[in-house]
Amino acid sequence: MTRRRTTGDRIPGYVLGAYPAEPEGTDDKREFYRRLADIPGIGGLEVPFTPLRHGPGELRMPSRLPEHWHLVLTALPATVAATGMDPCFGLASADDCGRAAALAVHREMRDTVHRLAHQYGPGTVRAVLVHSAPGTAEPAALARSLAELATWDWAGARLLVEHCDAPRPGRRPAKGYLTLPQELQAIEAAGDDSIGLLVNWGRSVLEERSEEGAVRHLRQAAFAGRLAGLVFSGVAATGTAYGEPWSDGHLPVATEPGAPESLLTPELAHAAAAEARTAWLFGAKFAVRPRTVGLDERMAIVHASLRALPRPSPPPSHAAGYDRA
Template sequence: MTRFFVGAYAAAPSLTGWNPSAEGRFLKSVAELEGVAGLEVPFTGALHKDDEAWFLRQLPEQADFVVTTIPGTMARLSSDPCFGLASTSTAGRRAAIDFIRDALKAVGRLNERVGRSAVVALEIHSAPWADGQHASTAALSDSLTEISQWEWNGAQLALEHCDAFVLGQAPAKGFLSLEEEAVTVRRVIESTGRPMGIAINWGRSVLEQRRPEAALEHINFLREGDLLGGFVLSGCAGVDTRYGAAWADVHVPPAPRTERHAGPSVESAADLDVLEASSLLTVERMEECLRAAGPGTGKNFRGIKVAAPPHATVEQRVAVISKTLDLAIYAATQDWPSRTAP
């Protein structure tokens, strides 16, 4: 069975206030769900925005982890628009490299806590805003070349593709295009001999191009170049929802199954309350993307990341993850036609 890393922080109780008891119940319940490989952990300067030492004590020792630097990257961009690994500003690029060095130290702390190399990937990003002035592939290449030479304690670097800058379109992230990232990563791999991949987030690819086919196209593009390093199921919507505005990067949960997918575990009324009918992420689209991506093995991880409804209880927060996980596992276990990997 395909197992998924869960970006539980996107639905965590701590988003609305720090309550260690509620956060602890939430994390324990998520970790115990069937099909969970481990957690996608956000790095903001620490591994938990409220209490890293407390968080590390909660981790199940048998789980694996993916660490993402996107929350910390976006926080720094809010005060310094030149911050990023692809920055044309020397100071902004150096600050981003130092930030990734701090993230690596955090990976070491997590590994030490569970007693093994449990972090399979560290997700990094091609910030800042790629409007033709603030970011370049040359700067990204220099940054990746430098940091790829470090000792990563068992983790692999995964450049997560966020929505690219599109002229005339308000971006969520607005970083480099996937084609620019792929050329740069390939160049660094060839020059350094160090492995590195590119991760796709379904919702971020789709909101970039305003087309639900975009994620599948991105996966196929990376598979053809043998660069796919991860794939995360996270939704978006082309209309306003309770999670945010149309085309916002807010991790909209998937849509409920249609009659085609009815079965013994069809959604209950409570399940429907935590799913989102307007989501463009349907079970059919999960199926086609998971089929194209192939099984998650080694450092090519699979994940889910969804938000919880506003004012959700701990139980509802766990439920939205549980139901999304159920749909992902269902999609991953359908009979697929044989496919020859590139």
């Protein structure tokens, strides 16, 4: 197939991070993705990148990609796994060896982007999500890494820094990377206008322990001219089947069926979307717990959460492309 959309066009529909909601069995996973392709409003998938150290690797996506879907690759699962083994690993690491190791993993991700473009056609991979790990990170180190990444050929995919929660006094962070202002500082210092910042609703809310956290982060990124995307993902202030209080559990929307404990309500989703109306990418990422939930119920939860989200309005004409809308 050939995809002729330019890299400057907004990705149509929601890019769904479906892998936290996958069923466990191989046949059920295949049916899960087949049914997702029939849900209106899904424009593609967020796919976790797996380093290819032990063979060709496996991307968590259907073997046949629907023609109307696009892909966004995220480095976060690989980054979290690597920092668990080496706390100096990360694009924002002050340790030269740790930063070099992170760049090597991202080079593998770039090669995967090219492989997918060759397999499915140009423009299939629209963005790659990178992160400001490790927990002891420096904005200057992230700026150097971003500047280098921007010189690589990403087959038309756009580089986006996905903000994760940053440390706050007296709180245990989920990820604990750079603050949003520090990331914006690093993006600016990298010197490439196409690099944007993506806000994850749940991660911004858990960082600030407030439902207003995502709106504040969206406004900061927009004011800096770097807001590129918004991903809806829920969080809870209490312990749930999705994890401890304020954990990065990707709760569904607080709807039926869904997760009543989720702070992500349809009303708050609409408020965040209004702040992000010029964004280039809209996404959603939902888990389903417990893991024993059957396929029909699992699909119903994902479908209900997507129905509860606002339909992104067309961006103003000045927001198209890489003009730092």
